[in-house]
Amino acid sequence: MKRVDPQPLSKMATGIGGFDExxxxxxPRNRTTLVMGGPGSGKTVFSLQVLANAARQRDxxxxxxxxxxxxxxxxxxxxxxxxxxxxxxxxxxxxLDAHLSPTVIQSGDFDLxxxxxxxxxxxxxxxxxxIVFDGIDVLLTLLxxxxxxxxxxxxxxxxLADNTLTAIITAKLDSQTVQxxxxxxxxxxxxxxxxxxxxxxxxxxxxxxxxxxxxGSDFASxxxxxxxxxxxxxxxxxEPPEIIHEASTERxxxxxxxxxxxxxxxxxxxxxxxxTGAPGTSKTTLIGKFAEAACxxxxxxxxxxxxxxxxxxTRNLSSVGIDLHPHIQSxxxxxxxxxxxxxxxxxxxxxxxxxxxxHQPRCMVIDPLSAMAKAGGIGAARAVANRxxxxxxxxxxTVVISALxxxxxxxxEATDLQISTIADTWIHLSYVVRSGERNxxxxxxxxxxxxxxxxxRELVLSEAGPVLTDVYSAGGEVLMGTLRWEKEAEELAKQTxxxxxxxxxxxDLEFAEADTQARIKALELDLQRQQAELALYTxxxxxxxxxxxxxxxxxxxxxxxxxxxxxxxxxxxxxxxxTPGAVSGSGTYKNTREED
Numbered sequence: 001m002k003r004v005d006p007q008p009l010s011k012m013a014t015g016i017g018g019f020d021e022x023x024x025x026x027x028p029r030n031r032t033t034l035v036m037g038g039p040g041s042g043k044t045v046f047s048l049q050v051l052a053n054a055a056r057q058r059d060x061x062x063x064x065x066x067x068x069x070x071x072x073x074x075x076x077x078x079x080x081x082x083x084x085x086x087x088x089x090x091x092x093x094x095x096l097d098a099h100l101s102p103t104v105i106q107s108g109d110f111d112l113x114x115x116x117x118x119x120x121x122x123x124x125x126x127x128x129x130x131i132v133f134d135g136i137d138v139l140l141t142l143l144x145x146x147x148x149x150x151x152x153x154x155x156x157x158x159x160l161a162d163n164t165l166t167a168i169i170t171a172k173l174d175s176q177t178v179q180x181x182x183x184x185x186x187x188x189x190x191x192x193x194x195x196x197x198x199x200x201x202x203x204x205x206x207x208x209x210x211x212x213x214x215x216g217s218d219f220a221s222x223x224x225x226x227x228x229x230x231x232x233x234x235x236x237x238x239e240p241p242e243i244i245h246e247a248s249t250e251r252x253x254x255x256x257x258x259x260x261x262x263x264x265x266x267x268x269x270x271x272x273x274x275x276t277g278a279p280g281t282s283k284t285t286l287i288g289k290f291a292e293a294a295c296x297x298x299x300x301x302x303x304x305x306x307x308x309x310x311x312x313x314t315r316n317l318s319s320v321g322i323d324l325h326p327h328i329q330s331x332x333x334x335x336x337x338x339x340x341x342x343x344x345x346x347x348x349x350x351x352x353x354x355x356x357x358x359h360q361p362r363c364m365v366i367d368p369l370s371a372m373a374k375a376g377g378i379g380a381a382r383a384v385a386n387r388x389x390x391x392x393x394x395x396x397x398t399v400v401i402s403a404l405x406x407x408x409x410x411x412x413e414a415t416d417l418q419i420s421t422i423a424d425t426w427i428h429l430s431y432v433v434r435s436g437e438r439n440x441x442x443x444x445x446x447x448x449x450x451x452x453x454x455x456x457r458e459l460v461l462s463e464a465g466p467v468l469t470d471v472y473s474a475g476g477e478v479l480m481g482t483l484r485w486e487k488e489a490e491e492l493a494k495q496t497x498x499x500x501x502x503x504x505x506x507x508d509l510e511f512a513e514a515d516t517q518a519r520i521k522a523l524e525l526d527l528q529r530q531q532a533e534l535a536l537y538t539x540x541x542x543x544x545x546x547x548x549x550x551x552x553x554x555x556x557x558x559x560x561x562x563x564x565x566x567x568x569x570x571x572x573x574x575x576x577x578x579t580p581g582a583v584s585g586s587g588t589y590k591n592t593r594e595e596d
Contacts, residue, residue, distance in 0.1 A: 015053030018235030022220035037196030049232040052083035055092040068135030071097035206344035225346025255289030277429030283402040294363035295327035302361040306371035310335040321465035
């Protein structure tokens with residue numbers, strides 16, 4: 001048997017951000033969709049926005065049948081959006097004023113045959129692809145007969161089937177008539193059912209949308225938040241079931257060198273950083289410094305603040321050397337300030353999505369995200385915070401978020417939002433109160449994928465900007481502020497005293513060394529003198545001895561003492577003076593021995 005591949009259901013895109021994603025492509029083509037909801041939940045806005053987007057984006061014509069409002073009221077109300085509906089109503093969108101009077105209906109038999117005939121002619125004339133029956137509940141309520149109600153609904157269903165139009169029918173429901181018998185059967189007749197809901201959560205209005213039925217197609221179940229803006233409705237799309245984030249090794253600066261050094265070189269591109277702390281610990285200052293550094297690198301940056309105006313933030317940051325005005329004027333920096341109680345946390349998320357889409361930032365700061373807790377409760381705020389961080393990672397946006405920590409415990413670091421577990425880097429700011437003063441301290445609780453400092457550093461604010469001081473400890477305790485100044489002054493005085501003592505001792509030793517060298521020199525000179533005298537004395541002695549020997553030799557020669565006498569001869573004393581006529585001089589006589 002030949003295998004038959006399933007054919008996907010043909011759909012028509014609505015152009016409404018988020019809705020086409022959760023519905024798998026839009027509304028079923030040439031079929032009917034029922035849109036239900038209470039008053040002010042957004043049914044009419046949704047229907048008109050679908051028609052306007054089809055006309056503007058794909059040049060598709062449509063028909064809008066108004067049972068509740070008059071045609072001119074519909075156009076006037078929709079003029080607040082940027083669809084250009086008044087111009088579209090003249091060419092591509094036909095608005096039929098089907099507002100009915102109770103007296104007309106109750107005066108006799110009534111049916112929609114005449115209206116449907118007009119619509120058929122208009123559809124052929126315009127080649128319309130869409131049609132909206134807005135406020136069908138008004139018609140059914142006026143009929144006041146369940147049989148007549150069902151008859152007219154089936155009449156509309158058959159007419160739509162014959163004219164191959166993609167249809168939207170809106171009906172007003174409240175909590176008592178959601179499953180009522182008046183026209184609950186309509187949910188079984190149509191191919192797609194969408195429910196709108198508007199309720200108060202912790203005093204904040206919250207809008208929700210849910211697709212409860214979609215024949216032949218898969219869709220995202222559950223409720224999804226929606227918001228209203230200049231472009232109409234925007235729905236928060238479902239999050240992808242799988243987390244796939246690219247991990248970058250590129251580093252970006254937090255704003256000043258010492259802080260980067262504590263983080264091992266800065267933050268990773270596309271990472272999320274959480275800054276927690278009590279009020280006044282300079283969370284906004286660090287966030288502003290990061291935004292300024294990003295703009296100085298030429299990167300588009302989005303600055304989101306809650307409950308504080310942009311002008312006030314820029315003024316306050318300028319007092320600590322952070323000037324954002326040039327970057328705002330150049331367009332690199334876009335600032336948005338929102339009031340948290342004005343909308344739900346999910347609506348804030350939708351707004352942030354729109355801001356990101358419009359500005360296309362590479363870096364983003366949110367100050368403080370904890371304010372979301374005031375917009376519909378802590379549970380919704382936690383969910384939005386988690387989704388927001390994942391959104392930043394998906395778009396490779398480097399984001400720095402601040403969160404307020406309140407309470408009496410000075411050691412408390414965790415936030416009510418519970419996002420510290422999914423943030424890549426967690427920086428905590430605190431106060432150190434001692435000796436009558438309060439000092440700011442900064443520590444890095446964690447920083448995934450990188451070495452980081454574990455030291456508590458003092459954060460000092462000045463006109464030149466935030467500065468991290470050197471770590472200074474005494475007796476195993478880190479000192480800050482005045483205590484540090486006093487200890488440093490004391491240590492400086494001790495060092496000065498030790499230096500003076502050292503220099504004095506050094507001079508004394510130098511003097512002693514010089515004196516010793518002088519003594520040694522004198523002794524050396526005296527030794528040299530004595531050695532010279534000894535040498536002279538030796539030479540003199542030798543000279544004396546030589547002179548004495550020479551005189552003796554000379555004297556001997558003068559005395560003829562140098563003649564050699566025979567050993568057998570007898571040396572006689574010189575003769576007595578001779579008489580005249582005798583021979584003078586000495587004589588040698590032979591010694592003749594006479595024998596005895």
